[in-house]
Amino acid sequence: MKIGVVGKPNVGKSTFFKSSTLKEVDIQNFPFTTINANLGVGYVRIKCVCKELGRQCNPRVGFCTEGFRYIPVELVDVAGLVPGAHEGKGMGNQFLNDLIFCNALVHIIDVSGGTNEKGESIQIGTYNPANDIKFLEEEIDLWLIGLVKKNWRKFVRTSKMQKEKGIEALTKQLSNINLTEKETIRIYEQFDFGDDLTQWTDEQIDQFVIEARKTTKPIIIGANKIDKLIDKDGIQKTKEKLKELQSATESKVMPIFAEGELALRNAQKARIIDYLYGEESFEIKEDKLTVLNNEQKQALAKIKNIMDDFGSTGVLKILNYVIFDVLDYISIYPAGTKSLCDKKGNVLPDVFLMKNGSTAIDFAYKLHTDFGDKFIRAVNVKTKQIIGKDYVLKDKDMIEIIADK
Ligand SMILES: Nc1nc2c(ncn2[C@@H]2O[C@H](COP(=O)(O)OP(=O)(O)O)[C@@H](O)[C@H]2O)c(=O)[nH]1
Numbered sequence: 001m002k003i004g005v006v007g008k009p010n011v012g013k014s015t016f017f018k019s020s021t022l023k024e025v026d027i028q029n030f031p032f033t034t035i036n037a038n039l040g041v042g043y044v045r046i047k048c049v050c051k052e053l054g055r056q057c058n059p060r061v062g063f064c065t066e067g068f069r070y071i072p073v074e075l076v077d078v079a080g081l082v083p084g085a086h087e088g089k090g091m092g093n094q095f096l097n098d099l100i101f102c103n104a105l106v107h108i109i110d111v112s113g114g115t116n117e118k119g120e121s122i123q124i125g126t127y128n129p130a131n132d133i134k135f136l137e138e139e140i141d142l143w144l145i146g147l148v149k150k151n152w153r154k155f156v157r158t159s160k161m162q163k164e165k166g167i168e169a170l171t172k173q174l175s176n177i178n179l180t181e182k183e184t185i186r187i188y189e190q191f192d193f194g195d196d197l198t199q200w201t202d203e204q205i206d207q208f209v210i211e212a213r214k215t216t217k218p219i220i221i222g223a224n225k226i227d228k229l230i231d232k233d234g235i236q237k238t239k240e241k242l243k244e245l246q247s248a249t250e251s252k253v254m255p256i257f258a259e260g261e262l263a264l265r266n267a268q269k270a271r272i273i274d275y276l277y278g279e280e281s282f283e284i285k286e287d288k289l290t291v292l293n294n295e296q297k298q299a300l301a302k303i304k305n306i307m308d309d310f311g312s313t314g315v316l317k318i319l320n321y322v323i324f325d326v327l328d329y330i331s332i333y334p335a336g337t338k339s340l341c342d343k344k345g346n347v348l349p350d351v352f353l354m355k356n357g358s359t360a361i362d363f364a365y366k367l368h369t370d371f372g373d374k375f376i377r378a379v380n381v382k383t384k385q386i387i388g389k390d391y392v393l394k395d396k397d398m399i400e401i402i403a404d405k
Pocket residue numbers: 007008009010011012013014015016026027028029030031032033034224225226227228256257258259260
């Protein structure tokens with residue numbers, strides 16, 4: 001699973017990316033700083049079962065602190081998406097191709113209206129960020145429509161000649177935009193355009209693909225540079241502005257302060273503050289209070305105020321929202337009934353993100369093809385109950401798979 005971080009230049013994608021991955025990438029105040037797509041590992045977090053079990057777990061990947069388990073997710077920093085990108089403008093197509101395997105897109109916008117459509121810095125409040133929300137949706141839609149319509153006529157004719165069912169042909173064609181068979185069938189039934197694909201009009205194909213985009217590439221808006229908007233308009237007007245943006249789009253709009261998060265993470269690394277990534281606040285370490293200069297204290301106070309207003313910097317919150325609310329994943333731990341440890345004595349070393357609705361056999365396959373192929377039964381480690389292939393997994397289940405040797 002991958003999450004794409006998209007948006008026009010200079011809105012704070014790299015800052016967001018860096019603050020959630022802590023990977024070094026170029027951060028500079030001019031367009032096209034990031035030339036290649038950057039891959040990085042971000043984190044979502046859950047309340048770990050280790051706490052309720054009274055144990056401390058030892059994650060193989062990610063980490064677990066104070067009962068919060070941070071689970072890695074892949075992020076792709078995609079730069080240079082400007083209007084016309086689907087036609088190859090502004091390095092467009094190259095970037096779009098990085099997006100094809102993304103399961104969701106976090107669209108970063110400069111909510112303060114201080115970045116024009118080309119990604120140049122302008123006076124705050126002089127650009128309407130609602131335009132960006134619209135343009136990005138259109139770019140993604142047009143790009144996917146382009147991919148689906150490529151060879152469309154030829155392929156529908158061939159499949160008709162071969163007496164293939166419309167839905168079968170459609171499933172094949174749409175797998176190239178990552179739409180699963182199940183999703184294809186759902187949209188096919190929803191629109192009911194008929195089984196003869198050769199009769200579909202251009203508009204019908206467009207409509208179908210736009211619906212498919214909402215499924216394969218849901219977009220969540222990260223309203224970044226919230227600090228600048230607050231500086232200009234105050235908190236009340238800022239909140240109204242966010243509501244206004246929300247009412248103009250179907251996508252969820254969430255405030256973020258990427259630069260604030262990055263500053264906190266750096267301050268934490270430098271042991272200036274006590275802060276747990278994603279928490280609602282932080283404390284300056286007592287022995288540092290006298291060392292910090294006024295400017296530093298003010299900067300931290302400003303971050304704290306914004307966190308008070310919105311509950312956090314919003315960086316981890318938006319990723320958690322994407323994974324658990326939009327994509328509807330749950331967390332499943334492999335475990336044993338006799339022991340929660342692996343062979344090396346690590347307690348609950350793994351936790352997997354699985355689509356809600358996944359079953360015990362899906363989990364077995366996720367662990368290893370052999371476990372899936374040779375599945376005998378599974379055990380719900382919490383209840384000690386034996387479960388079968390079709391058991392529907394519940395969030396935070398600990399599952400033992402018993403397979404033939
Ligand atoms: N005030 C403010 N500036 C930010 C924020 N996030 C990023 N920036 C600044 O915006 C500029 C562009 O950021 P960058 O991450 O390189 O944008 P990208 O081109 O979208 O990757 C840099 O000067 C950042 O420091 C934020 O939350 N608040």
